Amino acid sequence: MLSVHTSPLHQPGTGDAGGMNVYMVQLSRALAEQGVEVDLFTRCRGEARPLRDTLAPGVTVRHLEAGPRRPLPKEDMPSLVVPFSLALLKEERPYDLVHSHYWLSGQAGRIAAAGWRIPLVHTAHTLARVKNAALAEGDVPEPELRVRGEHQVAGSADRLIANTADEARALRELYGAGAERTEIVRPGVDLGTFAPGAGRAAARARLGLPADAFVPLYAGRIQPLKGPDVMVRAIAELLAAAPYLRGRTIVPVVGGNSGAGPRGEAWELARELGVADVLRHCPPVPQAELAQWYRAADVLLVPSRSESFGLVALEAQACGTPVLASAVGGLPTAVRDRVTGMLVRGNDPVEYARWLRWFAEHPEEAALMGRAAVRHARTMSWRAAATRTLEVYRDVLRDGRPDARTSEAGAAARSCLAGASLLEGREGRKPTLTALLG
Numbered sequence: 001m002l003s004v005h006t007s008p009l010h011q012p013g014t015g016d017a018g019g020m021n022v023y024m025v026q027l028s029r030a031l032a033e034q035g036v037e038v039d040l041f042t043r044c045r046g047e048a049r050p051l052r053d054t055l056a057p058g059v060t061v062r063h064l065e066a067g068p069r070r071p072l073p074k075e076d077m078p079s080l081v082v083p084f085s086l087a088l089l090k091e092e093r094p095y096d097l098v099h100s101h102y103w104l105s106g107q108a109g110r111i112a113a114a115g116w117r118i119p120l121v122h123t124a125h126t127l128a129r130v131k132n133a134a135l136a137e138g139d140v141p142e143p144e145l146r147v148r149g150e151h152q153v154a155g156s157a158d159r160l161i162a163n164t165a166d167e168a169r170a171l172r173e174l175y176g177a178g179a180e181r182t183e184i185v186r187p188g189v190d191l192g193t194f195a196p197g198a199g200r201a202a203a204r205a206r207l208g209l210p211a212d213a214f215v216p217l218y219a220g221r222i223q224p225l226k227g228p229d230v231m232v233r234a235i236a237e238l239l240a241a242a243p244y245l246r247g248r249t250i251v252p253v254v255g256g257n258s259g260a261g262p263r264g265e266a267w268e269l270a271r272e273l274g275v276a277d278v279l280r281h282c283p284p285v286p287q288a289e290l291a292q293w294y295r296a297a298d299v300l301l302v303p304s305r306s307e308s309f310g311l312v313a314l315e316a317q318a319c320g321t322p323v324l325a326s327a328v329g330g331l332p333t334a335v336r337d338r339v340t341g342m343l344v345r346g347n348d349p350v351e352y353a354r355w356l357r358w359f360a361e362h363p364e365e366a367a368l369m370g371r372a373a374v375r376h377a378r379t380m381s382w383r384a385a386a387t388r389t390l391e392v393y394r395d396v397l398r399d400g401r402p403d404a405r406t407s408e409a410g411a412a413a414r415s416c417l418a419g420a421s422l423l424e425g426r427e428g429r430k431p432t433l434t435a436l437l438g
Contacts, residue, residue, distance in 0.1 A: 001028060002098060002105040002112070004084050005077045007042040009053065009061055019311040020125045022287075023187055024101055025055065030188070030386030032058030036393075039095070041088055043080065045071050064088060077104050078145060085111035097121055097393060103128070103146055106153030113158075119396045122157040124150065124167070126308050129174045134305040134328065136224035151175055159396045161185050161389065163309040164330040183392045186333065187309050188382035193287050194318035196295065196374060203295035209252075214245055214360045216324075217297035219254045219290065219312050227303030227326065228253070228266035230347050234303070236273040237353035238360075245360055246278065254282045254293050294319035298366065299359045302331065303344075303352060310334045314380060317341070317373030322366055324355050340373035 001024060008024040028038045037058050044051065044063035053061040066084035085108040099121045100109030106122045113120035128142035128150055135141055154160060154175040160182045162168035168184050171177035197203070204211055216235070220226050231251075239246045253266075270276040285293070294300065300316035302325035309330035313323045317334075323341030325331045337343040342355045359366050 001038060001040045002088070002100040002109050003040065003042045003102070004066075004081060004104040004108055005043075005074050005102065007045070007061065007063075008040050008055065009042075019187075019309065020101055022311055023123075023125070026188065026190055026382040027386055027389060028059045029056045030382040031390065032056055033383070034386055034390060036386075036390065039093075043067065043084060044069055078149075081107045082111070084108050088112050089115045096397060099123070099393075100153075100157075101125060103150045103153055106157065107149055110153065110156050119158040119399070120156065121159045121161060121392060121396060122153055123161045123163075124153075124171070124308070125163075126306070127167070127170055127174065130170050130329070131225060131306050134225070136227070136229065136305060139224040157181065158399070159183055159392055161392060163187055164333045166329055166333070167308055183395075185385055185388045185392065186380055187311060187314070188380050188385040189311070189314045189318045189377050190287065191318060191378060191381055194291050194294065194315045194377070196320040197291070198295075199320075200295055203292045206292055207296050209250060209296055210248070212248060214249045215252065215297045216249075216299050216301050216356055216359070217252050217254065217293055217316075217321075218301050219293065219316075220302075221255050222253070222257050222266055224265075225305050227305055227347065229269055230303035230349055230352060231301055232266055232270045232273060232275065232279070233349035234301070234352035234356060235270075235278060236275045237349050238356045239275060239278070241353060242357050242360070245357075249278045249360075250280055251278050252280045252282050252293060252297070254285060254290065256284045290315070291319055294321050297321050298363075299324050299341075299356070301352070301356075302326065303347065304328060304331070305347060307331050313341070314377055318377035320370040320374050322359070322369035322373055324352065324359065336372070336376055340369055340376045 003024060006021060008021050010021055024040060028040060031038055040059065040061045041064055042061065043066050051063050055061050064084055064087040066087050067080040081104055088108065089112060095116060095118060097119045098109045098113045100106045101123050102125050109120045109122060128146045132141045154171055154177040158181065160171055160177055162171060162182060162184050163186065165184055168182050171182055172179055201211055209215060218231050222228050235251055239249065270279050294316040300313065300321055300323045302310055302313050302323060304310065304326050307329040310325065313325055313331060313334040316323055317340050323335045325335050325341060325343055327343040327345045332343060335341040335343060344351050344355065
């Protein structure tokens with residue numbers, strides 16, 4: 001498995017680490033439990049970690065020298081794809097296949113799969129064209145380089161794994177991916193960590209929250225695409241419509257800034273709207289502690305403008321907490337509307353506020369949703385996700401690659417490898433992803 005821009009060992013909710021990091025860790029562990037040995041390659045950032053780090057029995061995280069030994073913003077990562085790929089190809093160990101995560105890893109995967117003459121399986125996690133169609137006002141669109149790179153990976157990979165039917169449709173319609181090469185594998189949830197446990201009262205006592213508070217929870221990175229501004233405006237609308245709730249409403253915001261730069265817009269907006277006093281900023285926490293926050297909450301708020309799946313929604317439901325989420329991307333799969341939570345179409349804070357008030361005023365119905373949410377989440381385990389992923393692996397390996405040199409995908413990937421070797425051999429030139437993308 002490849003993850004160029006973020007390590008599976010990074011804390012979700014910080015920097016560029018999020019649901020994809022959870023996905024890689026949990027899927028790798030579940031695959032190993034079914035007899036698959038997994039090496040997870042990422043970039044060495046100079047952290048105090050060994051070059052080989054055992055994540056779980058059968059799962060090793062391996063750090064490659066590619067670029068400076070320090071954290072870099074994701075925007076600088078394209079320049080490191082080819083050095084990462086060439087460092088990867090120096091590994092002598094033969095692999096059965098490459099599974100890349102995110103488009104940068106997909107580009108590295110094209111080169112590695114061609115060099116090793118093995119199949120490439122790719123999971124996009126997010127897609128630039130989908131994100132750009134749902135940008136918040138003032139947000140920066142994904143660059144054309146990424147769009148072109150995603151098109152290449154979609155055309156080259158032997159199999160594409162989509163989280164939902166909605167994502168599979170986007171791959172076909174926006175990127176021309178062949179339906180015969182696109183498989184749907186629903187992510188799972190760690191049912192050992194995320195479970196109702198001792199219940200809401202115990203969780204609140206542990207976290208220092210009042211037993212009678214109304215607690216809508218926001219858990220995730222602070223970035224425009226996740227809709228923190230919608231959350232803040234919805235809370236302002238709620239307290240304006242139901243002022244009696246101000247004295248008992250606490251909104252924990254568990255997560256860090258996305259990327260390298262500051263994201264203070266949500267906090268400034270909260271001050272402008274007069275609701276900063278009800279928001280409580282909490283840094284990203286390990287999974288076991290995050291489960292406590294889920295258990296303590298009345299409802300999880302997920303107002304994302306785009307979401308490939310929304311693992312936090314599934315984690316909260318596994319803890320018995322209903323979800324109020326936007327009806328975008330994979331969230332309609334993760335949340336059963338009107339059964340385990342409520343789905344909102346659009347980004348109208350007034351609509352979110354209306355449903356927040358409903359959760360505050362109908363605790364008995366909300367509790368029924370919470371119990372239904374637990375049952376729903378238990379149908380989506382990582383073991384089931386790994387079993388389905390293993391089916392995809394076996395299918396692509398049955399196809400084999402004896403004629404890969406004549407296939408469109410194989411030719412494209414080998415062209416990328418040849419270009420990298422050519423550029424590397426020129427005096428004074430270094431191979432770049434921009435050059436390989438033409």
